[in-house]
Amino acid sequence: MSNRKTLTPDQVNRRRRLNKKILGFGCLPITVLLILVIVAAIVGSNDTDLKDEEAKVRPAYTIANKTEKKKTGSVDLVIPDATVDQAKAAVEDYAQHHIGDRFLNYSVTVVRSDTDKVYVCMGEWVKDEQASQVYTGGRVKGDNWPALTTNCPDPKS
Secondary structure, three states, rough: OOOOEEEEEEHHHHHHHHHHHHOOOOHHHHHHHHHHHHHHHHHHHHHHHHHHHHHOOOOOEEEEEEEEEEEEEEEEEOOOOHHHHHHHHHHHHHHHHHOOOOEEEEEEEEEOOOOOOOOOOEEEEEHHHHHHHHHHOOOOOOOOOOEEEEEOOOOOO
16 A cells, blocks of 8 residues: 555646746746856955955065063164065054064054155054043044054165
């Protein structure tokens, strides 16, 4: 004896209509899914390309004249024949990778040699608005904290 149930003609017609509706979309769901996967792959590859470009642009510098106290610090970054763009990138790189949360204020200066008296670019990093008031008299402003301001007069130009 079989456990199979025989379908009535009405049930068969309902199943056919349902299958027709499902298959009526055709390849649309698969196409949409493939497009989303391709878009995600393209966006992901652009992020990688941007990161690769950032890594290529990341400046090489030598750390000199570094002074750190409990809440403040300063450093000179030496880049021979530095351009303003290289100097700005070095200041931003140092601020991002070397200044920790323990500091409230940090000064980063880019020079072309460690004996230079004139800087190519100077950056001032401040942890928050209160630190800006205390250490810079409110001169350093930011929508987001920590904030970094730069001044790059480039003495060679």
